[in-house]
Amino acid sequence: MNNHPRIHAMIVAAGRGSRFGASIAKQYTLLQGQTLLQHSVARLACSKYIDRCLLVVAADDNTAQTLDFALPIEYANGGAERWQSVQAGVIAIDEIESDDSDLVLIHDAARPTVPSRDIDRVIEAAMTEPYGAILATPVADTLKAAYTQSNLTDEWLDEGRQHTYAKRTVDRSNMWQAQTPQVFRLGQLKKVLSHVSAHQLLITDEASAFEHLDLPIRLVTGSRQNIKLTYPDDAILLAAILTAQA
Template identity: 55%
Template structure:
């Protein structure tokens, strides 16, 4: 089935040819989530750092790349705040879904409707990652230009990992075993993919009711190789309230 699906995608398998073909680079920021784990009274993309929201910071960071000059922001249907913000490059909007992958799918369809081609690249970034270094943005784009399907930023897992044993109560948790961290990576964004291939794999996710946590997972489900590009540990994602002072410090230092 995987072989047949790759054939359906009709992707050029010559990496050198892919690198030399003229293509557009589209940017998509996912900002439709509610950020429930953060625990604020507003979606976390609208939390402020140094008088600018996380979303504004994230767009500004992408705007520093020589490859990027406009951005599609995917927002929730009831979001009336985003359009009032000030961004460092031209932005337009699409309405997302209840799941992250549905929001990405809506953004991809908008890019295609606006004239995007199969071989184009789409740079997908989290609104809650405002500190990604520009050198990492450009490194993952340059890597994706050489690949059939795409590339993502990630960092090798450095901490010791423990698996939790099964428990009859949530009050106490115990270690089952230590997980071998060799070869394990922690995914970041941006994640950069061929636009047509991403459209197809997300359709596969929808048709087969798959659960995925990032776009690379959709490609993994079909054994389609996505390249890992070593990113900076400064590319912190705001997930919990205690992440906020660390992000403030990183942005101030940068």
């Protein structure tokens, strides 16, 4: 008998990817003949727990529904901020048959190389937690806190030009770099998103909302192959990882 909670998979793809600097939304960047969004859905399709996916896209997105995906797809319109897009997805999930104990898996469209074993591992960890679990990796590099100031003393520098300097080294022993998927109990996710809305919090991922309320979210060590397309150079790394994983 199957006793695990239902898994509602969601990919957030309503952003424009301004740091990427391309003329198209970065989720539609082509790698090996498919968009990042198609690759990311295909990764979720490899999980034994996922059999369909909700795509949260911009209201004026005319591209997603023209693509072929590895899973049956449903759609919701996202908002201006990431949390608003996630909230729109949660509302769409809530409108179908669901229970507050179900799990919502949230993945970034720009992470097309997450290993399928990591997807299953974070889901299985979330099944044992009251709030949820996320993929993350311990920070390996030395971290520097920085400050910026003008340099007016060197004649060979443009007068008034801003430069960034190292201020101190940050202890990395308890630092982790968050990834996706992030997996949360549906009922708890609804509560924290309402808190974010009510207090107009600025969050960069859903786990941040739980942290604001001191609710424990488990960290599951993920692969360093699970990188995110943020800058143009990242596309070279992603293409190489996709080739190695094939």
